[in-house]
Structure formats: structure tokens, C-alpha cells
Amino acid sequence: MTDRNQALFDRAKALIPGGVNSPVRAFKAVGGTPRFVQRAQGAYFWDANGQKYIDYIGSWGPMILGHGHPAVVEAVQKAVLEGFSYGAPTEREVELAEEIIKLVPSIDMVRLVSSGTEAGMSAIRLARGATGRKKIIKFEGCYHGHADALLVKAGSGLATFGNPTSAGVPPEVVQHTIVLEYNNVEQLEAAFVEHGPEVACLIIEPIAGNMNFVRASLPFMKRCRELCTQHGALLAFDE
Numbered sequence: 001m002t003d004r005n006q007a008l009f010d011r012a013k014a015l016i017p018g019g020v021n022s023p024v025r026a027f028k029a030v031g032g033t034p035r036f037v038q039r040a041q042g043a044y045f046w047d048a049n050g051q052k053y054i055d056y057i058g059s060w061g062p063m064i065l066g067h068g069h070p071a072v073v074e075a076v077q078k079a080v081l082e083g084f085s086y087g088a089p090t091e092r093e094v095e096l097a098e099e100i101i102k103l104v105p106s107i108d109m110v111r112l113v114s115s116g117t118e119a120g121m122s123a124i125r126l127a128r129g130a131t132g133r134k135k136i137i138k139f140e141g142c143y144h145g146h147a148d149a150l151l152v153k154a155g156s157g158l159a160t161f162g163n164p165t166s167a168g169v170p171p172e173v174v175q176h177t178i179v180l181e182y183n184n185v186e187q188l189e190a191a192f193v194e195h196g197p198e199v200a201c202l203i204i205e206p207i208a209g210n211m212n213f214v215r216a217s218l219p220f221m222k223r224c225r226e227l228c229t230q231h232g233a234l235l236a237f238d239e
């Protein structure tokens, strides 16, 4: 049988760098052939070979009700008849913002963006703007999108700068990014002793989906919260 996933991947690679439209999905890093989704319903999707899978991705969150829930399909169909996209404000954005704020009591305001990369970039810019500081702390293995300042891996020691993980990112651009080991409380404390007053924010995946759902330990998360508060840095959760 022809492997249609492989055939589609070969076609994609000739047209799209790495054959994917988000760098983190590039299969060069992990090997194998990606599944090209043909359709999805409820908790399942089917790939280009017609193979059925339980969908543990859920479009990274938005498909919380499963695929093709009748109420969602009806609302989407009704909405598209009024136009797809306008490039101008709409009442629905205001309604969505109100709904999010109502559901999450700690949220005062929201900025809706199109990708996780933009969300990470915006959070860091906001933190730097609000604190007037330059440095950010991130953790090895956590992915926050493909903004230049975040494409960085740990240097040889705490005092050294991180190294860019992608061609096209000059070392100067990541000089304010401190990369630490996930779940390493000692290293976290040492970083705040050394850089505390310069840290604008600490950004973290509280459940690290990009390194096989490694769980953050409770003492580690507590120290993240406490040290940020103590040093006037912001704490950004990228989930």
C-alpha cells in the first residue's frame, strides 16, 4: 500500500521548509513521518492512510469539546455567512474577551493573538516594558515559539550567555536570555542571586508539553512564584 503520509510529506518538503508551518513540528528533530490529518470527529482523527487515532492534541486546546461538536459547527456556519475576516474590529472580539475574563478571575485584560509565538513575544515585551528590565529566564526543554530571543539553549555555566539554537539568530540577540534547567531549584535560586534586579520575567511551561509532559515539581513552581515576587519580576505561564 502507498504510504500517503509519506507521499504528502515528500510533497510538502519540496514546497514548505521542513514540510511544516510551525518550526517545532519539523520532523527532522525527531525522525519518522508526520501523520497528515484527513478528518476528525469527536475524540478521533484519521490520517491520510485512513488510520484512526485518539486525538491527544486537540489542536493544542481549542478542540476541548472534541471535533465537530454540533453546537460549535452551527455557530461557525452562522458566523462565516457574515464574512470570514475583516482586518477591522468586531463585536465578537469584545464578547470573547469578556467571556475569557469572566471565566478566569485572575485575568484583568486579554490580548488575542494568532499564534503561540506572538503570545510569547508579547508577554516578554510587556514584562520588559512594565519593569524597565532586560533579562528573561527560560528553561531548557520549554518551547515558547520561534521568536529570536527564545531560540536559545543553555551555555556552559550560569555566568555564560545562552547559545542560539537556530541559524539566523545572532548571539547578541540572546544575550539577555538566561536558560536554566527545569525543576532545578538550586540553579533557579542562584540565578536570582546573580541577576535578580535585572530580571523582567520568568517564562515557563508549567506542564512541559514540549519535553514529553515532564511535570514541574511543586517546590520548583513555588520557588518560581516566590522569587519573581521577591525580585519584582513577572511570571509568565505558557500553556
Ligand SMILES: Cc1ncc(COP(=O)(O)O)c(C=O)c1O
Binding pocket: 022, 023, 024, 114, 115, 116, 117, 118, 120, 143, 144, 145, 146, 205, 209, 210, 238, 239
Ligand atoms: C507552549 C508553547 N508555546 C508556544 C508555541 C508556539 O506556538 P506557534 O507554533 O503557534 O507559534 C508552542 C507550539 O508548539 C507551544 O507548545
